[in-house]
Amino acid sequence: MARQETILRVEHLSMKFGGLVAVDDLSFEAKKGDITAIIGPNGAGKTTVFNCITGFYKPTEGRIALVHGDDSILTRIDNVTATGKQWVRTRQGALFLLERLQDFKVSELARVARTFQNIRLFGGMTLLENLLIAQHNKLMRASGYTFGGLLGLGGYGKAERAAIDKARYWLDKTGLLDRADDAAASLPYGAQRRLEIARAMCSDPVLLCLDEPAAGLNAREGEELNELLLSIRKEHDVSILLIEHDMGVVMQISDRIVVLDYGRKIADGSPAAVRSDPKVIAAYLGVEEEETDEVAKELSA
Amino acid sequence: MEYFLQQLINGVALGSIYGLIAIGYTMVYGIIGMINFAHGDIFMVSTMISLVLLIALFSLGVTAVPIVLLVILLGAVFLTALYGWTVERMAYRPLRGSFRLAPLISAIGMSIVLQNYIQNAQGADKKAFTQLIPGGIEFFKEADFSVWLQYSQIALFTTTIVVLAVFTFIVTKTPLGRAQRACEQDIKMASLLGIDVDKTISLTFVMGASLAAVAGLMHLLYYGSTDFYAGFVVGIKAFTAAVLGGIGSLPGAVLGGITIGLIEVFFAGYVSVDYKDVAAFSILSIVLIFLPTGILGRPEVEKV
Amino acid sequence: MASTDTAAPVQTPPGAAPVEPSPVRQPHPAIALLKDAAMWAAVTFILTFPIVGFKTVARGGRYVFDNNVDVVLGLTAFVFLGRILLNLTIWRKPKTATARAASGTVLDTGWAAKARRLLVPVMLVVAVTYPFLAVWASGGLVTGRYWVDLGVLVMTYVLLGWGLNIVVGLAGLLDLGYVAFYAVGAYTFALLTMNFGLSFWMCLPIAGIIAALFGVVLGFPVLRLRGDYLAIVTLAFGEIIRLVLINWREFTGGASGINQIPRPSFFGLEFIPSGPTSFAEFFGIAFSPVHRLIFFYYVILALALVVLVVTIRLRRLPIGRAWEALREDEIACRSLGISVVNTKLTAFALGAMFGGFAGTVFAARQGYISPTDFTFIQSAFIVAIVVLGGLGSNLGIVLSSLVLIGGIEMLRNLGFVKAIFGSGFDPVQYRMLIFGIVMVIIMVWKPRGLISSRAPTVFLKEKKRVGADMISEGHG
Ligand SMILES: Nc1ncnc2c1ncn2[C@@H]1O[C@H](COP(=O)(O)OP(=O)(O)OP(=O)(O)O)[C@@H](O)[C@H]1O
């Protein structure tokens, strides 16, 4: 297997809320085309990591680098950090220091999309509208920053039709096409989760961050979700960062797992390696390390 | 120096009135998260009630100041509390759990109703009254200037302290206070646990209105005037005080009120009388924008 | 805020039947009815007895009472009978708040849709022909003046409502200081035309732009505020502008305002009795001051229609969708690359610009302006019109303007009101009181406003309106 390129590099990330250390000196990498899972008990700091990556929180310390294209650009990372720039672009690719970008710039420039643990849809708007809003910046440019669109100039109509086609594609892929004109809030829970993923994909991401997408889904829906995620990765050249409690989903589809506990990384590796890591089992079950062997046996039985 | 001292006394006096009103805002906002926009007008209604009672007592020949004060206090507190209760019952309770803008709009409507109700019932003229408690203690006498601590100011300070102590006791030590704090945390949960939420909220409005009545009487005694529009600006300043002191905190509300009072009086005394309300509104904006959790509060990170 | 919450049925704590106290043991219905009515009558009596019953009037250097106890008794009886009547009629239906299930969307057919589709062209025709209708129906220019004046008034509020609708209805930002932009427009026009002699048509765009600048300047600091705090800060801004207008005497004329603002002309024809540039002489008709009023009516109508068309188009452009998305969920917007700063500021700026237009027309029509024209109550009026109309609905705003402004003004003409309350009763005196009561009643009756459903901006197969219980209220 060829060397995999890095898409996201997190270094010494720390996030404190007053006295509480939610994320503590966390470093890890996500490879291009991989599904990288972040797991950990409740309150381990997983969502906080996402919020730091997507610019919603400014980390107390640390560096988060995202790469477009060739990851050889990472050699310049210290250089860029020192100059105080937010990003650089070369012929081979681009490098973004996400902790320096505002939340909406993370999406617009670095093309990182996300979903939320407690679903955040535009409930009073239709599914189609939800997916068009995800293409806001593109459509804004096409409408000549509103002026052209208002006067009926420029190719806004064409751009909007293309955006609708894209929305249709994702509605179809998530099995929501026949509800395109319904209010998002009227969807059942599982469908809302899928719509949120479709909406994130409509913003053309290179990295898709999913916060517990399988939460509250039944077994069949979970299965469908797995397929959706695998096909997104395969067909759309998108890397995925996944927070998940459902071990079935995690073990089945992820290429690499990072385990957090009390904000600290306690394991990092392939699903097989993580599964048998005593520290992970201890963290999950809250048992002493000596007992973990038995638990591991039970688990694998 | 004398001038400064005098302004200090006046500022604290004015601020005590703001503080008493602010407690009403802070308790209601703490519990149901709405700005009781009509609260300033409840205060205004109470000044009118006090005035009517005062004139009634005088025309009945009752002039002994302690008796007059006691009767007015009791009467005004009772009637104003009933106004507060009615307003909640008619304009806010039906909207509980509904669209969030609705109670605010309803409250603005209620504020308009109260102002125009008083204007129609009592006329639009400014009601001026001679001071009921004249005189005071003179100290720092100089040739051209002396500092006065008026008796009405002393009454105002003692009332504020006593009322604050009583209400702090109610909120921290009694079952009602416990129910209020439970509702403050989570109304749904409180009602599941068997707390009569409606009653608790009603009583909160009653308490807020009672305090407004105390403030109203003090205002009338101290300034000797009122009109149907007297509640609007005072109400907004008191709300600023509530936010400044940290929503939900009773001593904070009084502290906030005194801060606002001092700023207003010193601004009027040293900078410009014309622009004193501009200063007040600017402080309001600055507080809400930069200190939304109050002087004592910590900045919050928005939860995502 | 979470979209899942909005689908939940309206939460009513136990025992919170909106108006009636919830009796534990049900007594006989008639007794309960009388008891309820008696209780509210008693409350009314206690509340009104001192305040309404004894009016303090200064006479001979001291205060004496005017006795109005008869009014108190009248009010008490009114409440007693009113309670019984209401309990027997409107409030009889059991309140089934929870039964309003999450219906999601409804197809845009059915009688409501048909009525709406019919209503819009009818209203347009009426709006365009209104001055002539009014003059014709009331039998002449002189008698029609009142009606044309009323039309101008209602139309001004429609224009203001449509402007504020962008901020409050679409972007979900509760702005209680909208009157500031109205004032900025009016003063800009007045000062420009008085000091530099610029014409009305020159001033109109300038006033709009300056108001928009004010919108940005005032909008910037409040970007991160939400909900009630935003409302209070905007209120404060409105008051600050008014107080500055009062106190900056050299510039604004202080409390007495600006008088004798030149009136605009009709393509160079002035509304004067005679002379080469007289409108009346040019067209060979008899002079009437109502001509100018009719002219203003059309100016406002044209502006309103421009605002309407622009708003409708904007709603279907990315910026309009971003406004509505912002109202639904700001955090989700940020995660999709939408700049909250730009989106909010454009909403503030555009809303302010339309307010500035309205202010310009107001100053030109009135001929004099003073800070008392721009008090908080004006802002409350406009917000009430937008919210009572139904957030985001342009049609709703027209309806609520008609009800609140036109309807209350109509009270003046109702003979039977005088018949009931005696000839000394002048409803106009109680205009504001009635206005406030109507505001409360509409909120309690329809918290989402008159037209609460939302038309989608785009559809794949069929256009369905989104039910009110789906729509998020916005952060303020
Ligand atoms: N905005 C905030 N302010 C204060 N504390 C916060 C904030 N956000 C998160 N925390 C705290 O940080 C810790 C980690 O929270 P986080 O939401 O990241 O956990 P998590 O791993 O996602 O848990 P879960 O599995 O329950 O979603 C928790 O103790 C939480 O209370």
Ligand SMILES: [Mg+2]
């Ligand atoms: Mg989480």
